[in-house]
Amino acid sequence: MPRPIHFEIHADDMDRAQAFYETTFGWTFQSWGDGSYCLVLTGEGPGIDGGMMRRHGAPPQGGEPVNSWVCTVDVDDVDAYVAKAGANGGSVALPKMAVPGVGWLAYVKDSEGNILGLMQADSAAA
Numbered sequence: 001m002p003r004p005i006h007f008e009i010h011a012d013d014m015d016r017a018q019a020f021y022e023t024t025f026g027w028t029f030q031s032w033g034d035g036s037y038c039l040v041l042t043g044e045g046p047g048i049d050g051g052m053m054r055r056h057g058a059p060p061q062g063g064e065p066v067n068s069w070v071c072t073v074d075v076d077d078v079d080a081y082v083a084k085a086g087a088n089g090g091s092v093a094l095p096k097m098a099v100p101g102v103g104w105l106a107y108v109k110d111s112e113g114n115i116l117g118l119m120q121a122d123s124a125a126a
Helices: 014-025 078-087
Strands: 007-011 030-033 039-041 048-053 072-074 091-099 103-107 115-121
Touching: 007 103, 014 030, 014 039, 014 048, 014 078, 078 091, 078 103, 078 115
Parallel strands: 007 048, 072 115
Antiparallel strands: 030 039, 039 048, 091 103, 103 115
């Protein structure tokens, strides 16, 4: 069955976005091609890597519904990562909620207004 194999972050300010993801998650970035695209390396083991490019078109406006795929990041402490996202230029899009029997989920906006999920596994979540 087809599975996600790559993600892309669209950014108005690529340096600011890179700093957000480096300081929030420890991800690394490598310039690719002519330098207008970066590879995003998220670490070893299960998961996917991605890319980052300058946003084309108008930036997203606050309050609009999500109109793209939302990637979710596996974290060990959703509250700590919500706080880290806020400290690094992000904001809460939807506060922490239980996904019964699965874990804790929150949605944050990165420094560029892109929404991403944060999931902490916890089978006792209710």
